[in-house]
Amino acid sequence: MNLKYKNQIKIILLLVFTTSTLYFLLTRLGFIFPISDIPEIFCIKGCPSLQNIHTPILGNELLNYNQTVEELIGESIDKDKTSILIEKSKYRITLYYNKEPIKSYPVVFGSSPTGDKFQEGDRRTPEGIHRIKDLYPHPSWSKFIWLDYPNAASWRKHLQAKSQGKISWLNSIGGEVGIHGVPEGSDGMIDKQQNWTLGCPSLKNKDVDELYKLVKVGTLVEVIP
Numbered sequence: 488m489n490l491k492y493k494n495q496i497k498i499i500l501l502l503v504f505t506t507s508t509l510y511f512l513l514t515r516l517g518f519i520f521p522i523s524d525i526p527e528i529f530c531i532k533g534c535p536s537l538q539n540i541h542t543p544i545l546g547n548e549l550l551n552y553n554q555t556v557e558e559l560i561g562e563s564i565d566k567d568k569t570s571i572l573i574e575k576s577k578y579r580i581t582l583y584y585n586k587e588p589i590k591s592y593p594v595v596f597g598s599s600p601t602g603d604k605f606q607e608g609d610r611r612t613p614e615g616i617h618r619i620k621d622l623y624p625h626p627s628w629s630k631f632i633w634l635d636y637p638n639a640a641s642w643r644k645h646l647q648a649k650s651q652g653k654i655s656w657l658n659s660i661g662g663e664v665g666i667h668g669v670p671e672g673s674d675g676m677i678d679k680q681q682n683w684t685l686g687c688p689s690l691k692n693k694d695v696d697e698l699y700k701l702v703k704v705g706t707l708v709e710v711i712p
Contacts, residue, residue, distance in 0.1 A: 517607060517659035520642045527639030540709050541572040541583055549591040556701055559589050570707040573688055575600055575612060578680050592694040593677050597686035605648040607661030610686050612710060615640050619706045622699060629668030629692040630699040634708055636664040668692035
């Protein structure tokens with residue numbers, strides 16, 4: 488192989504590496520969507536239904552808050568049967584089992600608690616249907632239950648907001664949204680409905696610890712206004 492072809496191969500490899508690295512960084516930072524999500528984002532196979540999954544419990548009270556989930560279910564818990572509903576206006580997060588409400592917890596949000604999330608830094612909680620993508624202990628907030636924001640539906644809303652001039656085309660969609668606890672000794676923020684996060688739902692540490700044991704990667708999480 489002569490020197491000319493060797494140099495061409497080096498240039499091609501450099502371009503592939505540079506393009507791949509740039510794509511990874513822009514995807515990670517929320518400026519472009521994953522190529523694999525294109526069919527869902529642009530509804531090539533048809534947009535999914537936007538119907539609510541859960542039937543909210545009536546009123547504003549917490550359901551069975553002073554009992555453990557083990558006491559309420561009375562059997563070995565199957566994580567495949569659990570799901571979560573977050574009601575932002577009621578500051579309530581409810582665990583469902585077989586689509587039946589089992590227990591509610593008090594929850595707070597970011598400093599802009601009303602309205603859907605469209606971009607990085609708006610301090611809002613994304614509405615709609617999400618799935619848990621990971622769970623892990625958190626050094627400051629006890630546990631972190633990581634949601635799959637942005638998913639395809641999030642990208643559709645983000646791009647629509649840009650096309651309507653609601654947000655700048657230069658803005659990132661954001662990410663790293665999850666359900667977590669509070670700094671040690673800060674349960675009072677939950678009792679006072681003090682919205683302190685950047686947009687993540689926040690529970691008392693004992694509550695997020697219990698919820699953490701009842702869900703898994705893939706568990707459905709619905710967020711409504």
